Amino acid sequence: MARKLMKGNEAIAAAAINAGCRYFFGYPITPQNEIPEYMSRELPKVGGAYVQAESEVAAINMVYGAAGAGARVLTSSSSPGISLMQEGISYIAGAELPCVLVNIMRAGPGLGGVQPAQADYFQATKGGGHGDYRVLVLAPANLQEAVDLTQLAFDLADKYRNPVMVLADGMIGQLMEPVEFSPYRPAAGLPPKDWATTGTVHSGGRQRVINSLYLYPDQLENHVRAIFRKYAEMERTEVRYELYNCDQADVVIVAYGTTSRIARSAIEKCRRLGLRVGLLRPITLYPFPLAAFDLVVERTKAFLVVEMSMGQMLDDVKIAVAGRRPISFYGRTGGIVPTSEEIVKQVQELLGGRGA
Amino acid sequence: MTEERIIVAGFGGQGILMIGKLLAHAGMMEGRNVTWLPAYGPEMRGGTANCNVIISDVLIGAPIVTEATCVIAMNLPSLDRFESFAQPGGWLLLNSSLIPRAPARHDVQILAIPVSDLARQQGSLRVANVVMLGACLALTQAVRKESAIAAIEDVLGPSKRHLLGINLNALEAGMAFVTKVQV
Numbered sequence: 133m134a135r136k137l138m139k140g141n142e143a144i145a146a147a148a149i150n151a152g153c154r155y156f157f158g159y160p161i162t163p164q165n166e167i168p169e170y171m172s173r174e175l176p177k178v179g180g181a182y183v184q185a186e187s188e189v190a191a192i193n194m195v196y197g198a199a200g201a202g203a204r205v206l207t208s209s210s211s212p213g214i215s216l217m218q219e220g221i222s223y224i225a226g227a228e229l230p231c232v233l234v235n236i237m238r239a240g241p242g243l244g245g246v247q248p249a250q251a252d253y254f255q256a257t258k259g260g261g262h263g264d265y266r267v268l269v270l271a272p273a274n275l276q277e278a279v280d281l282t283q284l285a286f287d288l289a290d291k292y293r294n295p296v297m298v299l300a301d302g303m304i305g306q307l308m309e310p311v312e313f314s315p316y317r318p319a320a321g322l323p324p325k326d327w328a329t330t331g332t333v334h335s336g337g338r339q340r341v342i343n344s345l346y347l348y349p350d351q352l353e354n355h356v357r358a359i360f361r362k363y364a365e366m367e368r369t370e371v372r373y374e375l376y377n378c379d380q381a382d383v384v385i386v387a388y389g390t391t392s393r394i395a396r397s398a399i400e401k402c403r404r405l406g407l408r409v410g411l412l413r414p415i416t417l418y419p420f421p422l423a424a425f426d427l428v429v430e431r432t433k434a435f436l437v438v439e440m441s442m443g444q445m446l447d448d449v450k451i452a453v454a455g456r457r458p459i460s461f462y463g464r465t466g467g468i469v470p471t472s473e474e475i476v477k478q479v480q481e482l483l484g485g486r487g488a
Numbered sequence: 489m490t491e492e493r494i495i496v497a498g499f500g501g502q503g504i505l506m507i508g509k510l511l512a513h514a515g516m517m518e519g520r521n522v523t524w525l526p527a528y529g530p531e532m533r534g535g536t537a538n539c540n541v542i543i544s545d546v547l548i549g550a551p552i553v554t555e556a557t558c559v560i561a562m563n564l565p566s567l568d569r570f571e572s573f574a575q576p577g578g579w580l581l582l583n584s585s586l587i588p589r590a591p592a593r594h595d596v597q598i599l600a601i602p603v604s605d606l607a608r609q610q611g612s613l614r615v616a617n618v619v620m621l622g623a624c625l626a627l628t629q630a631v632r633k634e635s636a637i638a639a640i641e642d643v644l645g646p647s648k649r650h651l652l653g654i655n656l657n658a659l660e661a662g663m664a665f666v667t668k669v670q671v
Contacts (some may be wrong), residue, residue, distance in 0.1 A: 137513050244531050307551055308524035397549030405558045472550050
């Protein structure tokens with residue numbers, strides 16, 4: 133199929149429909165509004181339904197309902213709206229239902245601002261709502277990857293019966309790049325949705341119950357342990373990352389999404405200055421690619437973590453590096469996007485002013 | 489390796505984002521890597537509009553343009569803000585119909601083009617952006633003329649097909665202006 137120039141938000145929405153998503157519930161917020169706009173226009177054409185809810189709290193509970201009925205369902209929002217959804221996300225994880233969430237991050241805390249940020253990393257990767265649970269988090273760095281990961285998100289959600297989040301930022305949402313849609317086929321071996329509450333007519337007269345309430349602690353502990361066996365499986369099989377130019381690198385930059393692109397530009401500038409710099413780019417933020425660090429730690433002198441936050445993924449990098457090498461951090465926040473020149477300067481300082 | 493890094497800036501309603509989209513679209517049709525990044529946020533409302541376009545033969549990292557091969561300023565506030573973004577030797581293209589001052593830079597190539605006046609001669613001020621696009625292509629060869637024409641056709645689509653003629657004339661007018669001043 134031909135390449136098409138699309139905005140990131142539109143590309144994500146189109147990918148969801150391509151992957152069989154037929155239901156969208158959401159509430160407007162900048163900088164992700166092209167997603168609901170696209171869904172409101174396109175879902176009715178494919179027999180789907182779009183509902184603009186009265187709030188994000190309502191929207192996520194509509195997602196809960198549609199997911200419980202076995203449908204492929206999407207919601208999208210930006211940081212403050214995703215915060216409002218956390219209760220529902222916890223319920224969906226607790227009830228073991230598949231759904232896809234998109235967070236096009238903006239700067240916080242509070243209402244913050246509408247410019248790009250990556251300060252929802254903790255919220256996205258450590259659960260976000262209450263209780264023992266995780267959300268599988270995919271972080272695209274370009275629009276083709278945003279398309280591919282959004283489609284993958286629906287398969288992973290069905291595979292694990294767990295919410296999957298596509299975590300991007302305002303820049304990826306607003307950016308236009310060429311994208312290509314291949315005919316989509318669901319992953320092989322996805323389990324049948326024999327738990328969906330579609331009426332006893334479909335379940336051979338047996339009652340199906342969707343619930344996250346377990347009043348007996350022993351039952352709840354068993355339930356949570358079962359959920360965590362799924363997370364252990366995710367950690368074994370779903371880790372995704374990219375290594376770029378790491379073979380001879382004196383410094384390895386760790387960055388995801390938008391900042392990883394800027395890091396690539398910085399690496400090219402460093403190369404021209406005679407500095408050897410690589411990139412370790414996590415694509416799954418949960419599960420975090422811990423083992424990828426083992427591949428590069430021997431050859432590198434130091435790590436430089438770059439985020440559009442005050443340092444959140446930094447904690448996971450510290451766990452991964454486990455004190456074997458020094459780790460520096462460079463972050464911009466409040467909606468400011470770091471420049472490649474700023475990153476080059478950080479690298480030069482790390483290497484004792486070489487190339488300056 | 490060639491890479492065009494273009495900043496287009498003006499006020500809302502001048503078709504600023506469209507200049508960028510046409511460049512990106514044409515670049516894509518040539519099989520190259522492209523990015524188009526708009527400024528978004530409170531500054532859009534009644535104020536300035538700008539976008540960054542990169543057209544490259546290699547993978548594009550940061551889509552933000554800091555060292556522009558070409559800066560297009562369609563009004564005075566845009567020149568004030570983005571003049572410093574042009575890389576030495578790069579292009580600074582001004583809409584002289586609306587910009588009364590000369591640029592302060594002496595290390596860039598400058599062309600002042602009365603795009604609003606040229607657009608009016610084509611019958612509508614609204615194609616001033618396409619006049620500027622024509623001038624930009626004639627100077628930078630960022631994309632081929634045929635690609636730009638194909639992009640205009642694509643972006644207008646069947647519903648605005650009746651506007652194709654005036655837009656193609658505007659593109660020609662921008663290119664012709666450059667040829668005339670360069671002779």
